[in-house]
Amino acid sequence: MPAPTSSSYAYAADLPEHVWRADALAAPEADTVSSGDAALDAQLPGGGWPVGALTELLQASGVHLEWRLLLPALLRCGQGPVVLVGVPTVGSAVLLPFAPALAGLGLPWQRLLWLRAADAQLWVAEQALRCAPVDAVLVWLPQARPQELRRLQLAAAQHHKLLFVMRHSAAARTASPAALRLQLAPCATHATGLRVDILKRQGPPLARALDILPAQGQLARVLAAQDHDVCEPVSDRAGGGAAPAPVTAATVMVNAASLGFCTDASALDRTAA
């Protein structure tokens, strides 16, 4: 996206308040919960995750970065249960939410509730959204049709809940009624960082992916402390094999996805809300 020239800024500043600006984010219709990261909040309409709307997180298979992104919001959204729906997997293995780790990150284990539905996730998620004390619903959906997602979106709007749906990144090509779609990947530069690409939002598309560093936790400190003497991986056993190549440093990607098909996608699927 070309940077606006100073003259266009000046012109925009002269316009009266009620003139709609094409580069403005949508005014928040509902509440939002801060994502805990100022850079991300600035790019989300309303300054955070929308309450009462469907947020879609897309990840490649074998990648699960949702907790790091969502935990600050889950800590903020209240004291009620956080309902996990579905059976996330990596490869052929079922993943269990590891409550001691989540408790260490601040999410009390008493709030966790796992509805382990392998094939009825949509029905279960709808029941969870309908439940009064529930604060947030996280759904892992391997496959879903737009009509089904739309039903979830309506249920979230009706009952005013945080709703996150985790899907495979291949779903980025299909239309979705989600108010917000994000693509998650590990950050190339920082071990604990996240690369977030906003595929769809109520506002102009974002050309560049965001790199997010979650608050400095114990893990980040330990990794930073060991940063000097890493890459001595299999010292005694492997018998002096060459160390694997260190992860390549910062390559600032111009995100082709957000410029290419994703603009098409956001043109196709307008938000249901």
Place this chain on the structure above:
Amino acid sequence: MRPHWIALQPEPAAQPELADALRAWAWRALRLTPLVAQVDSVLVLEVSASVRLFGGGAALLQALLQAQYGPLAPDPGAASASVASAPRLAQGRTALVAMARLQLPPLPRLPIDALPVHTLAAAAPHRATLARLGVHDWGTLRALPRGGVARRFGAGLLDALDCAYGQRPERYPWLTLPEVFDEALELAAQVDAAPALLFGARRLLAQLQVWLRVRQRGALALELQWQLDARRSNAAHTDSHHSGDGWGRLQLRTAQASQDMRHWERLLAEQLARVTLPAPVLYLRLRAPATQPLQSESRSLLPDEQRSGDPLHQMLERVAARLGPGSVLRVALQDEHRPESMQHWHPASDQAQRGARRGTPCGSLCGMDAGLYPAWLCASPQPLATGPDGAPRFHGPLALLAGPQRIEAAGWDDDCGVQRDYFIARGAVSGLLWVFRQRLSRSDAGAAQWYLHGLFA
């Protein structure tokens, strides 16, 4: 104290939602007075002892009819419905007078002596003879010589007349409110499919609701039974719901006692959907074996901040009813050093027992190392391929960033002691992983195997 009787007769078809409307009204009436009896299809209530307590006859009648106690009383908003479902009422000095007035239009209100003879049940068989004698009302009948009346019509008529005028005490089999709800319903037609039993069960549930409201209790468990048609050879069929004695059973439990029949109805519908009836059903029976006193909800003075929706336990029970209790999981933490045993996902339904058995651990767990555990744990460690240099690979080569942290499995429940060296590894695609290298302490030889055990999400 002058006796004061009320006769009450619900309209026959006014309340089809109830299994037994007359009995439901009797339960309601028992809140007001202990003297309630059923005479044919009429309820009679002796309320002279209660009138003062409830603030007069009019207030007592209102208490009997008011909408607060559920489906029995008419909805004040719907005028037409109230006309249809309000029971017919009459009052009198004695039960026989009240019952006689019930058979007549409410206005004009006749004095006792002017009541027609046919309204006295004992005189009804002799109605034609009495008419030929010119006896049309109770006063004329009573003025006849007693000896002649007793010879001509039997002593029963005189006794009834004495009772009607209050000269002889009236005795009825008094009704009581049952201690345990146990009601049966004969279905109007044979039912072949289990889900269709819900229509009959709904009427029994409405009856149960009346009982619960009168008792001010909530139901914790229900048992629905149905009798199979004994003429069918399949009636002795045996499965999880049928024990072979011609009866089928379904047990339901809920965590929190409630009078909310919609929740029971949903649970029942989920369970009935899985029942296969071997033979048609004619009788239904509903029992409430476990109930407990209900705390009434306090109403907030301020505009409610409560969110709309179902209570949590209802949602969990509904999901468990459809998907099985093993799919609704809560977590319990345990003091353990092996990652697999640190947490235990267990069905939410047995949370109460579990909490009692092993106290609440944690504390030490959430201490120093908790931040170094991955947020996702593989249910079983996944073997990883290794590259030519012996380094683990998972969607590309992995770089080990931190470690090793050695965790030994003590030999309590494993045959061999196992040593695991945990590393935090990083892949370009997959992000941070928790991998370990395992060696069996017995056979130290051979290449160590790498496993993936968690994801730092």
